Amino acid sequence: MSHDVFIHKTAMVENNCVIGSGTKVWVNSQVREGATIGKNCIISKDTYIDSNVVIGNGCKIQNSVSIYSGVTIEDDVFVGPNVTFTNDKVPRAFNKNWIITETFIKKGASLGANSTIVCGITIGEYAMIAAGSVVTKDVEPFTLVMGNPARFFSYIDKEGNKIDKRYDGHE
Numbered sequence: 001m002s003h004d005v006f007i008h009k010t011a012m013v014e015n016n017c018v019i020g021s022g023t024k025v026w027v028n029s030q031v032r033e034g035a036t037i038g039k040n041c042i043i044s045k046d047t048y049i050d051s052n053v054v055i056g057n058g059c060k061i062q063n064s065v066s067i068y069s070g071v072t073i074e075d076d077v078f079v080g081p082n083v084t085f086t087n088d089k090v091p092r093a094f095n096k097n098w099i100i101t102e103t104f105i106k107k108g109a110s111l112g113a114n115s116t117i118v119c120g121i122t123i124g125e126y127a128m129i130a131a132g133s134v135v136t137k138d139v140e141p142f143t144l145v146m147g148n149p150a151r152f153f154s155y156i157d158k159e160g161n162k163i164d165k166r167y168d169g170h171e
Contacts, residue, residue, distance in 0.1 A: 020057065038075065056107070070100035070119065077105050080113035080131065087119045106141065110160065115150075126158050142167040 006024040007013050013031045020039030025031060027045035035049045038057035043049065048066040055061070056075035063081045070087040073079070089101050101119040105111070109123045112131035123129065123139045130146030130153070139145050144153045144162070154162045 044081075062113070070102045071105070072102065073105045074107040074109075076108045078110040079105075080111055080115065082114045083111045084114075084116045085119070086117070089119060108158065109139075126156070126160075128156060128160055 004021045005019045008025060008027050010027050011025045011029045013019070013025060014033040016033045017031050017035040019025070019031070019037045020041070022040040023037055023043065025043045029043050029045060029047040031037065031049045032051040034052045037043065037049065037055045038059065040057060041055060041059045041061070043061050044063045046064045047061055049055070050067060050069040052069050053067050054072045056073060056077065058076045059073055059079070061067070061079045065079050065081070065083050066085065068085050068087040071085050085103060087100050087103070088098050103117060103119050104122040106123060106125040108126040110128045111117065112129050112133065114132045115129045116134045118136045121135060121138050123135065124141030124143070126142050127139045128144045129135055129139065129150060130144065133146050133150040134148040135145065135150045142156055144156050145151060146153050155164070155166050157163050157167050
């Protein structure tokens with residue numbers, strides 16, 4: 001762990017995790033063994049980062065988010081307050097042989113407050129998920145989805161502005 005990582009005194013950071021320089025882990029957060037968090041991230045209060053989760057550089061994980069094993073978050077991703085991730089397609093308390101289903105959040109994506117991200121999907125580069133949406137299938141890059149289940153609403157540019165046609169990230 002780098003020297004310039006801030007870990008609040010109430011946070012619980014287990015051994016054998018990697019936290020990049022400039023990252024801050026705030027009040028009542030837990031980071032499990034094997035997790036990797038990049039540089040200059042904010043892990044806000046009451047968050048849970050499970051074993052083997054990967055979070056890239058420059059991410060903002062807002063209050064009360066739980067990120068479970070099998071989730072990979074690339075650089076510059078915003079995860080709004082109370083976002084919910086899953087990692088089990090067939091959750092049963094009595095299933096001893098359950099399998100983690102991976103989820104990928106690509107560079108620059110934004111996940112709105114209280115959205116639910118069902119496991120096994122990929123959210124594309126710079127995509128946006130509207131607050132309260134339930135994402136059950138892949139989201140294309142540079143698109144805004146909303147609703148339950150989340151559906152295409154509009155194309156967006158890198159800054160998140162609504163545009164008339166598909167944007168590929170190049171001028």
